Amino acid sequence: MKKQIWFYLTTFVIIFITVGAVTHYDDKATRSEESGQRSTALLPASLDAFYPPQADRPLFTMKMLEMDFPFTGIVVDVLEDDIEKARENFEKFKTLYVELSELIPEWEHKFPMEPVHELGEALRTGNPGAIMGAMENVGTVCHDCHVPNMVKVQQKYHWPDFNMITVQDPLTNDILDFAMFMRYLNVNFTGIFLNLERGNIENARRYFQGFTARFETLKESCQGCHDTERMYYVDGTIQSQIQKLGQTLDEPTINPQTVMGLAMDIGKQSCQKCHLVHLPAAFAKKEWKKLE
Numbered sequence: 001m002k003k004q005i006w007f008y009l010t011t012f013v014i015i016f017i018t019v020g021a022v023t024h025y026d027d028k029a030t031r032s033e034e035s036g037q038r039s040t041a042l043l044p045a046s047l048d049a050f051y052p053p054q055a056d057r058p059l060f061t062m063k064m065l066e067m068d069f070p071f072t073g074i075v076v077d078v079l080e081d082d083i084e085k086a087r088e089n090f091e092k093f094k095t096l097y098v099e100l101s102e103l104i105p106e107w108e109h110k111f112p113m114e115p116v117h118e119l120g121e122a123l124r125t126g127n128p129g130a131i132m133g134a135m136e137n138v139g140t141v142c143h144d145c146h147v148p149n150m151v152k153v154q155q156k157y158h159w160p161d162f163n164m165i166t167v168q169d170p171l172t173n174d175i176l177d178f179a180m181f182m183r184y185l186n187v188n189f190t191g192i193f194l195n196l197e198r199g200n201i202e203n204a205r206r207y208f209q210g211f212t213a214r215f216e217t218l219k220e221s222c223q224g225c226h227d228t229e230r231m232y233y234v235d236g237t238i239q240s241q242i243q244k245l246g247q248t249l250d251e252p253t254i255n256p257q258t259v260m261g262l263a264m265d266i267g268k269q270s271c272q273k274c275h276l277v278h279l280p281a282a283f284a285k286k287e288w289k290k291l292e
């Protein structure tokens with residue numbers, strides 16, 4: 001009898017765990033499918049009209065900032081116990097919220113009115129706790145659209161396109177697009193270490209010369225988008241690491257460990273870190289071009 005209970009119990013536990021695992025698995029599958037869809041889904045085309053080049057200014061951004069001012073103002077007023085002013089700010093906010101909801105037809109459903117009406121009601125009663133609760137619910141509406149869309153809008157409309165940057169290669173004089181130039185630079189970088197490994201010291205030095213020339217061009221290319229001096233990736237610290245690499249390669253007996261250390265440093269501090277900042281936007285834009 002005891003044995004049977006144990007049998008049932010373990011069966012139950014096993015079924016429970018299995019069912020749990022399966023539902024969990026299904027859940028995950030649906031979720032990743034959704035987020036997959038979300039990450040590739042394009043932004044509504046009607047947004048184009050509110051950003052350059054179609055508009056002369058980023059009108060959508062400005063409208064958001066305009067709405068945010070009285071919205072956040074409500075919190076300031078409530079903290080200062082000025083419910084009358086909070087109600088005034090609410091009226092301004094509501095008008096702008098409705099205006100924004102009508103701007104992008106594809107996003108109209110993302111501006112539900114109930115939470116806004118509830119905030120109006122809470123402000124009418126004047127109970128600070130109820131007001132803050134209702135503010136949080138409206139804030140969730142904002143957040144739920146920001147999370148899937150804000151970065152995409154930044155990448156699509158605020159990030160310049162690396163495709164518009166062309167570079168004159170200092171070694172061949174060819175005019176290259178940025179991605180091709182990167183591949184050329186990479187050849188020089190790899191060429192140094194490959195030749196060193198094979199004992200072709202003269203060749204390694206030649207690849208290094210080419211690398212410094214191309215790196216100088218890379219440094220100039222930043223001006224295509226930045227008008228202030230760059231503090232990272234191509235700055236004095238990296239330049240002096242490159243110089244040290246050159247000096248090490250010029251020595252009569254080359255210390256492979258010093259070379260590898262410098263190579264790793266340059267790769268990490270310049271190439272990799274610059275990629276971490278610039279690739280998400282650059283590659284997102286390329287993927288969207290394919291879908292458009």
Ligand code: HEC
Binds near residue numbers: 234
């Ligand atoms: C602006 C900062 C920046 C620095 C510094 C930088 N890269 Fe890049 N790299 C990029 C960008 C942006 C791309 C993507 C270009 C594109 O596809 O339009 C890229 C792409 C690449 C690619 C892929 C090319 C392709 O066709 O897929 C390689 C390889 C590469 N870089 C190597 C390097 C190496 C090696 C260094 C350092 C010696 C380096 N990069 C330094 C920005 C940088």
Ligand code: HEC
Binds near residue numbers: 141149
């Ligand atoms: C339907 C989508 C959507 C809703 C709803 C929405 N926003 Fe936005 N919001 C955006 C997008 C997209 C951006 C990015 C605009 C840009 O960078 O050009 C943005 C940007 C902003 C910014 C500017 C942030 C910055 O980068 O400086 C503020 C502030 C803001 N929203 C406040 C709000 C508030 C407050 C609400 C709710 C009451 C709200 N938003 C609701 C889509 C939305």
Ligand code: HEC
Binds near residue numbers: 159221232277
């Ligand atoms: C196609 C345009 C483009 C090019 C070319 C470009 N960047 Fe950027 N970079 C951006 C944008 C956009 C940002 C994010 C906002 C900002 O800082 O302007 C950024 C951010 C940065 C940042 C972090 C923020 C800051 O200003 O410190 C650094 C550092 C940086 N870039 C370095 C470089 C370097 C070094 C080069 C050249 C090797 C380069 N970038 C080339 C577009 C570009």
